[in-house]
Amino acid sequence: MFSPIKNTKVxxxxxEQIKNMIIDGTLKKGDKLPSERDLVEHLQVSRTSIREALRALQIIGLVECRQGEGNYIRESFENSLFEPLSMMFMLQKSSSLEIMEIRKIIEVETTALASQRITDEELDHMKMLLDTIKSSADEGDKVKADKAFHYGIAKASRNYLIINILNAISSLMDEFIKDARRRILVEEENKDELAKQHDDIYKGLKSRNPKKASEAMKRHLDFTNEYYKDF
Amino acid sequence: MFSPIKNTKVxxxxxEQIKNMIIDGTLKKGDKLPSERDLVEHLQVSRTSIREALRALQIIGLVECRQGEGNYIRESFENSLFEPLSMMFMLQKSSSLEIMEIRKIIEVETTALASQRITDEELDHMKMLLDTIKSSADEGDKVKADKAFHYGIAKASRNYLIINILNAISSLMDEFIKDARRRILVEEENKDELAKQHDDIYKGLKSRNPKKASEAMKRHLDFTNEYYKDF
Structure with missing residues (x-):
């Protein structure tokens, strides 16, 4: 039996070894890892240590265990590690100001990229989401469509780093969007204002005009920001 | 002994339970987790499952085990989870174009924020880094100072989300900066051009002028981008 500290190190x-194999390219996406037995032999450590390491890599979503087949480097990393990242941001109690700043930084320019890369199908989907935001009777559905509108733009940027980063902060983003709508919609007339802002973004995307699209996103986020001024 | 799939679920x-306690605020930064024995009792699962879960939370950097004291939610998350995130980005083979795009998106606006929040001490440090970039005889030292200059700006933004996101992609960023310098400095006269660009960013920061600082950063990144046009 290991003493805790020694075990940690092992x-x-x-x-660390598996990480190095990823960095030097020996292990690639979808590759099978050596068997537990081979790892025990090569690394000269106990099977328990190997299992702990593999379990942890599974939890962070880097490795998946396929029943009866062994351990593989995952092909896709969507929704894997990113939840714990959100947990950390939550523990850090990132302020509304920080979230507002990062949204403005990322989303304005991402909208410019998206306007040059969005497909017709994606535009149709965006239009549908805007209809839901406008016409649904249920605020829960509206919130969901509002979030999907913003993530849809990130997706249309075709930059997987951007998409992953927004995924990594999605719990914060989601909470923020819900809260922001609550604050903004206290004033009845803001319903039309919000709808107009979303429409402007959509029109910028549809006309494939990066400047128009990103400026509309900037106006939308600056407007939202006003409702967080005193915090 | 558990069968693998059951074990995974446990x-x-x-x-999941610990995560929920974080989300609902029961567990905060620095809090002590219940003992292994208490967790076994409350959650009605084996001690092995509890240990596996704790080990994994330690590896993603959320929990730390203090020798003889028990497990605690970490106070600081620097350099914890973020390495595996970099590993994933490496496995995804993010393209230079994607890194270039995200750098432009994040760093230009971050420089604007930094110019309004940077301290005199930080400015002095930046000046020192620029001297190293200019005068060191060793390209390795220059690369290190160049990276530190860019991370220093992120730090000066005082936005921990931005700092953490840049940390999360730091392996990629580091590789990119090293490679970009190699490409750019093939042309001898670019040495002075690079130095001038860095100086302009520094001057923008020093004069606390967000527009001047961010435009200098934009010019610097646009210039770098030229050396990745054919990829």
Missing amino acids: YEQVI | YEQVI
């Missing part, structure tokens, strides 16, 4: 070394 | 449930 499984960390195993992870 | 430790995931343990993590």
Whole structure:
């Protein structure tokens, strides 16, 4: 039996080795990892340490265990590691100001990229989401469509780093969008204003005009920002 | 002994419970987790499952084990989870174009924020880094100073979300900066051009002028981008 501190070091070394194989390109997406037995032999550590390391890599979403087949480097990383990242941001109690700033930084320019890369199908989907935001009777559905509108723009940017980063902060973003709508819609006339802002973004995307699209997003986020001024 | 799939589910449930306690605010930064024995009792699962869950939370950097004291939610998350995130980005083989785009998106606006929040001490440090970039005889040292200059700007933004996001992609950023310098400095006269661009960013920061600082950063990144046009 390991003493805790020694144990920590051993499984960390195993992870370090696997990490190095990823960095130097020996292990690629979808590759099968050596068997537990081979790892025990090569790395000269206990099977327990190997299992702990593999379990941890599974949890962070880097490795998946296929029943009866062994462990593989995952092909896709959507919704894997990103939840714990959101947890950390929550623990850090990122302020509304920080979220507002990062949204403005990322979303304005992402909208410019999206306007040059969005497909017709995606535009149709955006239009549908705007109809839901406008006409649904249920605020829950509206919130969902509002979020999907913003993530849809990120997706249309075709930049997977951007998409992953927004995924990584999605719990914060979602909470923020819900809260922002609540604050903004206290004033009845803001319903039309919000709808107009979303429409302007959509029109910028549809006309494939990066400047028009990103400026509309900037106006939308600046407007939202006004409702967080005192915080 | 658990069969693998059942085991997976059990430790995931343990993590889920801890996650929920974070989301609802029961667990905060620096809090002590219940003892292994208490967790076994409350969650009605085996000690092995509890240990696996705790080990995994330690590896993603959310929990730290203090020798003889028990497990705690970490106070600081620097350099914790973020390495695996970099690993994923590496496995995804993010293209230079994607990195270039995200750098332009994040760094230009971050420089604007930094110019309004940077301290005199930080400015002095930036000046020192620029001297190293200009005068060091060793390209390795220059690369290190160049990276530190860019991260220093992020730090001066005082937005921890931005800092963490840049940390999360730091392996990619570091590789990119090293490679970009190699490409740019093939042309001898670019040495002075690079130095001038960095100086302009520094001057923008020093004069606390967000527009001047961010435009200088934009010119610097647009210039770098030229060396990736054919990729």
